[in-house]
Amino acid sequence: MVTTVTSLGRSGLSDWMIQRISAWVMTSYLVFIVGYFFANPNLDYAQWAELNSSLPMRMFSLVTILSIAAHAWIGIWCVLTDYITVRLIGPKATAIRIFFQLGMIAVTSLYVVWAIDILWGI
């Protein structure tokens, strides 16, 4: 079964590590944003735009979207290689799985480009 070639880190150990690091980054971002919304219940556009256009926040958001991309790549790869298999759905499984994997990679890349466009377009 050809699976390793489409995994992000090319090895299970590396994928595991990337999954953990990206999880910590996303959790930090989530905790920060939720805390910020609680601290600023009457948030207006000017304040929100000022926060998101500051360099530290842009870097934090950028690292978060890159983490989302890596995390989604590894997670979707795991799901696809578990269920879209020759044993479960027959001989066309590999072609179907590669199709979905390429689609996933395309959507993930689009998300990263979109996020950069949003963050640097403020």
Place this chain on the structure above:
Amino acid sequence: MDNKRPVNLDIGTIKLPITSYVSILHRVSGVILFFAVAIFLWMLDSSLASEESFNQLADSLNNPLCQFIIWGSLAALAYHAIAGIRHLVMDFGFGEDSFQSGRSSARVAVVVAIVVIALITWWII
């Protein structure tokens, strides 16, 4: 892999422990989140593009369909994050010594997720 080997695991006939459901839901919520990222980016985009689009986003939060989509996305995010934090805690060696402790932490994750999703529901309505 030799796929001629017989497979005896018929999942439908096996009574699964809570840890299995927590794990399967973690996967399901992860796949939902893959699509929900588009919703979150759309909200980030609208909130930052201009003051006008910021106000439009605030208005659309009163639309029931928008509310439902955002609720679903946030609920999936809450569940996935909580079940994920359970794994991060286990990485440090807590609660991974026995099946019993895994079952306890799975129960805690479910209860915390229900409370957080209830808070999200209350916040959106």
